Amino acid sequence: MTPVTPPAALAPRQDRKAQWLLIGLAVALTLFIVVVPLLYILWRALSEGLAVFAQNILAPDTLHAIWLTSAVAIVTLPVNLCVGIAAAWLIARFTFPGRKALLTIIELPFSISPIIAGVCYLLLYGRQGLLGPALAAADIKILFALPGIVLVTLFVTGPFVAREVLPLMQAQGSEQEQAALTLGASGWQIFRRVTLPNIRWALLYGAVLATARAVGEFGAVSVVSGAIRGQTMTLPLQIELLFNDLNVVGAFAAASTLTLIALVVLVLKTLIEARTR
Amino acid sequence: MSLVISHLARRFGATPVLRGIELEVRQGELIALLGPSGSGKTTLLRIIAGLDWPDAGGLSFDGTDWLAKSAAERRIGFVFQHYALFPHMTVRDNIAFGLTVLPRATRPGQAQIAATVDRLLRFLQIDGLADRYPAELSGGQRQRVALGRAMAIEPRVLLLDEPFGALDAQVRRDLRRWLRGVHDSTGTTTIFVTHDQEEAFELADRVVVMNGGVVEQIGHPDEIYDHPATPFVARFLGLTVELPIAMRAGRAEASGLDLSALPRRAIPDGPATLFLRPADIQPVPDPAAPFRVTEIASTGALLRIVAESDTGCRIEAEVSRREGRDLRVGHAVGLRPAAGQIFPGGATPLARPASAPKALKEARP
Ligand SMILES: Nc1ncnc2c1ncn2[C@@H]1O[C@H](COP(=O)(O)OP(=O)(O)OP(=O)(O)O)[C@@H](O)[C@H]1O
Numbered sequence A: 001m002t003p004v005t006p007p008a009a010l011a012p013r014q015d016r017k018a019q020w021l022l023i024g025l026a027v028a029l030t031l032f033i034v035v036v037p038l039l040y041i042l043w044r045a046l047s048e049g050l051a052v053f054a055q056n057i058l059a060p061d062t063l064h065a066i067w068l069t070s071a072v073a074i075v076t077l078p079v080n081l082c083v084g085i086a087a088a089w090l091i092a093r094f095t096f097p098g099r100k101a102l103l104t105i106i107e108l109p110f111s112i113s114p115i116i117a118g119v120c121y122l123l124l125y126g127r128q129g130l131l132g133p134a135l136a137a138a139d140i141k142i143l144f145a146l147p148g149i150v151l152v153t154l155f156v157t158g159p160f161v162a163r164e165v166l167p168l169m170q171a172q173g174s175e176q177e178q179a180a181l182t183l184g185a186s187g188w189q190i191f192r193r194v195t196l197p198n199i200r201w202a203l204l205y206g207a208v209l210a211t212a213r214a215v216g217e218f219g220a221v222s223v224v225s226g227a228i229r230g231q232t233m234t235l236p237l238q239i240e241l242l243f244n245d246l247n248v249v250g251a252f253a254a255a256s257t258l259t260l261i262a263l264v265v266l267v268l269k270t271l272i273e274a275r276t277r
Numbered sequence B: 001m002s003l004v005i006s007h008l009a010r011r012f013g014a015t016p017v018l019r020g021i022e023l024e025v026r027q028g029e030l031i032a033l034l035g036p037s038g039s040g041k042t043t044l045l046r047i048i049a050g051l052d053w054p055d056a057g058g059l060s061f062d063g064t065d066w067l068a069k070s071a072a073e074r075r076i077g078f079v080f081q082h083y084a085l086f087p088h089m090t091v092r093d094n095i096a097f098g099l100t101v102l103p104r105a106t107r108p109g110q111a112q113i114a115a116t117v118d119r120l121l122r123f124l125q126i127d128g129l130a131d132r133y134p135a136e137l138s139g140g141q142r143q144r145v146a147l148g149r150a151m152a153i154e155p156r157v158l159l160l161d162e163p164f165g166a167l168d169a170q171v172r173r174d175l176r177r178w179l180r181g182v183h184d185s186t187g188t189t190t191i192f193v194t195h196d197q198e199e200a201f202e203l204a205d206r207v208v209v210m211n212g213g214v215v216e217q218i219g220h221p222d223e224i225y226d227h228p229a230t231p232f233v234a235r236f237l238g239l240t241v242e243l244p245i246a247m248r249a250g251r252a253e254a255s256g257l258d259l260s261a262l263p264r265r266a267i268p269d270g271p272a273t274l275f276l277r278p279a280d281i282q283p284v285p286d287p288a289a290p291f292r293v294t295e296i297a298s299t300g301a302l303l304r305i306v307a308e309s310d311t312g313c314r315i316e317a318e319v320s321r322r323e324g325r326d327l328r329v330g331h332a333v334g335l336r337p338a339a340g341q342i343f344p345g346g347a348t349p350l351a352r353p354a355s356a357p358k359a360l361k362e363a364r365p
């Protein structure tokens, strides 16, 4: 018996060529669209030495921008967690009129351009806006201040937590919670000891995504912040400002901070994904 | 000390799921709720547990109104069909859960909880599994853990929804005996749901047959088996052969059938329907009889025999291979039912009336 050479043995060589071509294309695209720009930011930021880099980062306006962005992230996170869990729980566990509508409303920010959100807030809370006179009379400042930035960031990051938690809650059903109920657990005990442990990774994942978005949001924030130097400039706004001032090293230094945050988020996200897989 | 359910009704939207359930469960009894899919067994169990509320009717335990109490206050043990174990807790923590959520004033100490859990683990024969997670257990082991978790709170009533539904036949049989043993040594009033009649009859002190949201019959397993109270119960318990007959002076008559083995019944003269188990019909070779054997099939131990009369009446019988040795296709046979159930009326008006309580029959051994 002679070994039969399958005629197909010739064909794969061509396939392989196409395969390498596609892989090469994907790598090249990734390099030039994602990796090179990111590395370039770091390289430009450090191009004039660590001392200049540090000096730029520690410039009062940039430092303030970092502080403001952190503050926004820290304030929005717990709100996002609470509202996200409550909404997911409501939708997963109860049937009530308007349930579908609630689901749509929660996802709405995903399909609306952030700048529109900003403009809406402007029209609502601005001096000529609907609530403007009343707010001015009560001496409450929302626009061009931290509250406005927080509100618009909440709008933009709202869907993330609910979106991650809801499918899990729906898949798990409520039997475990009912079991806990028959075993005598109170509502809070059920939440803390049964519901929360089951959704903890999805919750963390949603929180990471929401925070990344809160830190990086530009469009909506730029409308409501009023771009007051050293006061309402978040990190992305500050980068643009530095760039427009032709302070390239400063812009890149600030940008590298943001990139660093993004990388940390990416690592966290990967870890959580590996954990939940 | 008993659980009393009266006129219980529940509807989901426009669909009535429970239509006037009447049931009294005595202290220490082991009760099976038996019925086809969709008959409302789970719904009834959930209402007893306090996970759902009825639209009308009453539920009381020991004289106290349970509908005014929450699930936690009723202190019942509920074992879900798919166990609903807490996946992030070990077996030990699962079983201890009901004790650890007690208010601080009544909560036993850590050592005491651990001792209780250890005792339960030994009792349920799963002491080697204490530190495993539910995902690391077999179905039968999960079932035991779920039961242990429910028993830890020393429930007044134990409710099990198809406790063996997700297990294979051998494990089912083992666990069935084991559950009977557990019940006998704890004496906890227990209600379990099943749609497997063998399971219900082997395990239960009394069986409650449900259909379409009403109780068709309540009684001792033998009683139900021998004297099904309604045509539904008869069909459900395998009396699948239905024959139109005539009643005269308490005796059943039908041409070609020897009904002398059936006892007299207090049923008025007129048309009636006879329900038979195929295994209770004895074909007797008789050249003068109107039935002819048209099919003989072997199922291993048994022969399944189909006999047809000239008038188009078709009857299925089951006999042992030895008894049916001499039967051949084409033989004329007479049929001799050894036991059966008779309901007045022709073949069609058998549909039961919608008003449930009137049709209720408590059969006592
Ligand atoms: N939450 C609900 N909403 C609407 N209909 C329901 C609900 N729960 C049960 N039903 C309906 O009630 C009927 C009885 O359901 P139930 O679960 O009590 O039946 P069952 O006897 O337990 O059946 P099975 O043996 O299949 O578990 C079914 O027709 C079911 O579709």
Ligand SMILES: [Mg+2]
Pocket: B041, B042, B043, B161
């Ligand atoms: Mg059910």
